[in-house]
Each structure stands twice: as structure tokens, then as C-alpha cells.
Amino acid sequence: MTNSTCLIGLERIDRLDLLPQIFLTVFAPPTVAAEVQNPLPWLTIHPVQNAIAVATLKTQMDAGEAEAIALALELGNKLLILDDKKARRIAQQLGLPVIGTVGMLLRGKRQGVINEIKPLICELLQANFRISDKIVREALRLSGEN
Numbered sequence: 001m002t003n004s005t006c007l008i009g010l011e012r013i014d015r016l017d018l019l020p021q022i023f024l025t026v027f028a029p030p031t032v033a034a035e036v037q038n039p040l041p042w043l044t045i046h047p048v049q050n051a052i053a054v055a056t057l058k059t060q061m062d063a064g065e066a067e068a069i070a071l072a073l074e075l076g077n078k079l080l081i082l083d084d085k086k087a088r089r090i091a092q093q094l095g096l097p098v099i100g101t102v103g104m105l106l107r108g109k110r111q112g113v114i115n116e117i118k119p120l121i122c123e124l125l126q127a128n129f130r131i132s133d134k135i136v137r138e139a140l141r142l143s144g145e146n
Helices: 004-012 018-024 028-038 051-058 064-075 085-093 099-112 118-126 133-143
Strands: 024-029 043-045
Touching: 004 018, 004 028, 004 099, 018 028, 018 099, 024 064, 028 043, 028 051, 028 064, 051 064, 064 085, 099 133, 118 133
Parallel strands: 024 043
Antiparallel strands: none
16 A cells, blocks of 8 residues: 555656565555556555545545555555655554555565665655655665665
8 A cells, every 4th residue: 555655756766666566466545546647557546435534634644645544444454655754653543554665665675676775765865755864874774785
């Protein structure tokens, strides 16, 4: 399950191919698909049924994040790729497992899909994808690339 931030970041560095290699199925709600504006044959678009949950979540975050969280709950606590700090906190409070774009890259390295995450992180940063210095340092430490 993903919101648009990860998809847009990977699109900026021409590495959208990573997600379907790392995850068997990648779900996204319709709002996220619309935000990306790039048809992705491997992205499973799934409508959200609980409009009340979406409306409640939208009081605290953008529509894509709200729909992604609501859909993850509906589909049974699916792993969520979320980068927004507030959305991550709320998703975790709701019992959802959460990783960010950098966490997804680490997962890809552990699976052997990615050889090194440092060049990808550098490309993301050059493409104006916001990643805190703290997250970069921790990711490089965890990947053994520091």
C-alpha cells in the first residue's frame, strides 16, 4: 500500500520499477493513482469503502494519505509506504505497519533487488525529494554503506 509521495519520488529518478520488484502487490487508492498521473500496470487501484474514515482522516492530512490509511485498514493492516511524519504517526496509532520511501529502499537491498541505496538516496535528494539528514545517516548505517 502506498500513497503518492513514494511513487512521485521514484518517478523523478526513473526508478518506479523498484516497487513491483520489492513487493508482490502494490495497492493504492484512486486519489493516489490520480496524483501520480502515470498509468502503472503493476499498481493495483482499489477504491476505499469507508468514506467516513477518509473524511475523518482528511481533517488531519491530505486526501491521498487519508485514503491510503483507510484502505490499508480495510484490506487488513497492509504495510503502508508513507513519508509524511503526521500521517505515519496516525497510521501507527491505528496499528498499521509503516515504512517510508527510504525504508522501502532498505527492504529492496535486503532482498537483493538493490545493490546500494546511497546512489538512490542521492538521486532522490537531487530531485528535491525531502529526506532528513538523520534518516539518511540511519539508512546508510543500516545498509552498511556509511
